[in-house]
Each structure stands twice: as C-alpha cells, then as structure tokens.
Amino acid sequence: MYQDKTLVCRDCGQEFAFTAGEQEFYAERGFQNEPTRCRECRQAHKANRNAGPREMHKAICANCGADTQVPFLPKNDRPIYCSECYAAIRNG
Numbered sequence: 723m724y725q726d727k728t729l730v731c732r733d734c735g736q737e738f739a740f741t742a743g744e745q746e747f748y749a750e751r752g753f754q755n756e757p758t759r760c761r762e763c764r765q766a767h768k769a770n771r772n773a774g775p776r777e778m779h780k781a782i783c784a785n786c787g788a789d790t791q792v793p794f795l796p797k798n799d800r801p802i803y804c805s806e807c808y809a810a811i812r813n814g
Contacts, residue, residue, distance in 0.1 A: 723742065724742035724743075724745040724746055724749075725742055726739055726740070726741050726742055727739070727740040727745070727756075728740075729756060729757065729758075731758070731759050731760040731763050732758045732759060732763075733759050733760075733763040733766075733767070734760065734762075734763050736760055738760035738761065740756055740757060744757075776793045777793070778791040778792065778793055779791065779792055779793075779794065779795055779796055781796045781802040782802070783802065783803050783804040783807050784801035784802055784803060784807075785801075785803055785804070785807035785811070786804060786806075786807055788804045788807075790802065790803075790804040790805070
C-alpha cells in the first residue's frame with residue numbers, strides 16, 4: 723500500500739509530507755505526478771494564478787460566424803466556437 727513520503731518543495735525548498743492518504747487520493751483521481759509544492763506554496767501559487775481578470779481575445783465562431791471572445795490567443799490551425807456552438811458540439 724501507500725507509505726508517507728518526504729518531498730522537497732520546488733518553490734521554498736522546505737521538506738513536506740506526502741501522506742499515504744494523499745497518495746491514495748491522487749491515485750483515485752488518476753494523477754500520475756507527485757505534488758511539487760508544499761501546501762502553503764501551492765495555495766500561494768493558486769492565488770497568484772487567479773489574480774485579476776483574464777485577458778480576452780476577439781475571434782469569429784467557425785460554426786455560426788458570430789463575434790466572440792476567448793481567454794487564449796486564437797491560432798489559425800484550430801477552429802474557435804462561440805459559447806453556444808461550443809456547448810452544442812460538446813453535448814453532441
């Protein structure tokens with residue numbers, strides 16, 4: 723079964739425990755990589771990642787031709803869909 727492991731945080735360099743329970747949780751969710759940050763650095767990283775509004779980019783829906791905005795830089799090699807068309811395609 724699982725045993726507690728000691729890992730080193732990639733941000734602060736401190737050791738932290740990756741418990742047997744956490745390992746089981748990761749396995750149940752299908753996560754293949756061990757955590758690389760301690761709990762405090764992981765929370766700080768999440769807080770910084772979600773700070774402020776996302777930069778939106780204009781695009782034209784490949785399905786209906788409507789003007790739309792997406793949170794990533796559109797590339798010409800992949801179609802972009804508005805929310806309604808994306809939901810329809812996703813739901814089959």
